Amino acid sequence: MRAVVFKSPYEVNVEQVEDPKIGSPRDALLRVTTSGICGSDLHMYEGRTGASPGIIFGHEIMGIIEEVGDGVVGLKPGDRVVLPFNVACGFCFNCVRGFTSACLTVNPHGVSGGYGYVDMGPYRGGQAEQVLVPFADFNCLKLPGSEEDELEDDFVLLSDIFPTGYHGAVLAGVFPGSTVAVFGAGPVGLMAAYSASLMGAGEIYVVDFIPERLEKARQIGAIPIDFSKGDPVGRIMELRMKSGLKPGEEKMPGVLCGVDAVGYQARDTKNPGKENPSQVLEDLARLVNPTGSIGIVGVYFTKDPRGVDDPARKGNFLLPWGRFFEKGIAIGMGQTPVKKYNAILRDLIVDGRAKPSFVISHRIPLSKVPEAYRKFDERTEGHTKVVIKPKMH
Template identity: 45%
Template sequence: MAGNKAVRYMGAGKVEIADLDYPKLELSSGPGVHPSNVGRKTPHGVILKTVTTNICGSDQHMVRGRTTAPEGLVLGHEITGEIVEKGPDVEFLREGDIVSVPFNIACGRCRNCKEGKTGICLTVNPDRPGSAYGYVDMGGWTGGQAEYVMVPYADFNCLKFPDRDQALEKIRDLTMLSDIFPTGYHGCYTAGVTTGSTVYIAGAGPVGLAAAASAQLLGAAVVIVGDLNADRLAQARSFGCETVDVSQGDPKDQIEQILGVPEVDCGVDAVGFEARGHGKDAAHEAPATVLNSLMDITRAGGALGIPGLYVTGDPGAADEAAKTGSLSIRLGLGWAKSHAFTTGQCPVMKYNRQLMMAILYDRVQIAKAVNAEVIPLEEAPRGYQEFDQGAAKKYVLDPHGMVASTAA
């Protein structure tokens, strides 16, 4: 039986490459696994040989020690792989298929799944609605930053690529379908981005850049990206975005210089709970800053898409309220301007097939937009370290050397 190397969280600032057992079609006990899930059979699952698996900003929150993630947790919820084994209840997939796996695990059978709300499946996580691979408080499903991984409810969850050779040729783009491309798109779609929109996206990390590319795909007239990181802002400009350096002050003033008015039609929060202040406060964490800023600069009657992560437990928060996810949000301002807000996990399956088609037919170059860099699984600790230091890259792990070249 094959072994299984994987990336594990080992405490604040620490990840390691560890040897695991080869996965089974059953949930085993381990760090973060809910006791009610131990021994759960998955005849509806498949075992994937991981083709690519990406480092995500959400992983980075855990690795920084900003969640209650237990040591030993196997990381990774952005998974693309080849089916090498399938359970007896899998009907529509075959060994050898290359598939994208949504980061949210969904049964396809509960009320929410049947309504398309796959980010808040009611059955896969005993603690709360919603689940994901390799993530804190998400039921304990083993992460995919590994050579092999088990995917449950495979017929429902897996998006099969129509042609194997084409999929491997475009794998740097297709690997983004597991999370950041649908998540960025969801942020824009729920913010109402359409033909001719003006859009402000807070955050030029991979999700923010994916949101910017999505806004262009949706037909926005002007896409403005705000951040503190000069390299990430340069990356946004590389594919036609305007940029705002929030270390220079309130983004409203810079937006007015770009548009002639200090407001936009649509706002997207791609930062989340580790937000920093603007201007002279940029050196300090201020988790409500982005949400309050977006309400200020989004026009009356506009909408906010909030794909940025907010948590219910943050041991490293700046104040006691923020440690439980309580933030000083100017809800009265949003109410007065009749803003609509959409929060929560992106329901990846709502978008991933359509975005796959956009990639396959060359309507978007998402890997170029997010500056994807392919590295071996063994170099994951370096990827985490450089990403934490603000590298303007999206690190893609290649456990089996199946990606032909690291050139973007």
């Protein structure tokens, strides 16, 4: 089969690789109909994670079951499914408590497994024609309809970014009427803002500096804030003071719910050409009101060979801890346990109450993937979210 293989920083190739084969009775073989390129793939692509060459990328996967092992009871060839990016067993201490993001049995070198990702176990990625699904009964979410119908591109987002954005909003404590600021209008940030609006948030601000992304934020009813035009925190507070503050809120000009959908490759707001890994958390410390909450779903790594300084290369950052404590802010973070959310979000899509595919900008065949990585990485030509269609030529 053909698959997207990581060669070296800034280089991926589409190569002929060995077909996956059922190895355990609990495996299933999936023919991929759609898979996504994720912002988190770019960290590996740029050589910012210590990923070794040879990895087949892709953790946002959906398709049709082709073959199942003898021990698979709930799936049969022809079933249409989407996979959580987390690979999980379903029976370990963390899985049984719902934390499939920290499965204890699937990664021989640590906690938590995933497809096509550095340090997440031996699972090949789904930017390919086929993929092997371990513990298939547990890891497949069944979908109605048929291949490439009008919900295909909504469903593929259930693998990662829709649940991840939703998780960010949950960790940020979003509730009906709440005030929300999302930093980052990449695919996950847009999904966080969209989820906050599904949850009934009152005001939603989205901070970024790429015009196409800010335009998408505006389209879903959020207020876009371009940080290249000045301090985003001051501007959100100004807007709130002009029209948003309710009686008694004078000392609370910020927001109650903050989402970091950027992570460690944050840009310096005063100088967008430069990285400042703690910029977003510094901004959130100023912006989030006392008693508020912050959800961090943008990623931070323990290894970053190209980090801005020595501590950053080891994942250590200087943070306004005193400010967080003084305000009594709750902070939640980490990888999303996709299975906690994917079934209910699927049902919102099926019922026509959510249409997350508004975020997708490009649909491409495998042969165009190297070029798409380059453009998505440069955020040029409106590359907001790219999905791959292996059948397309």
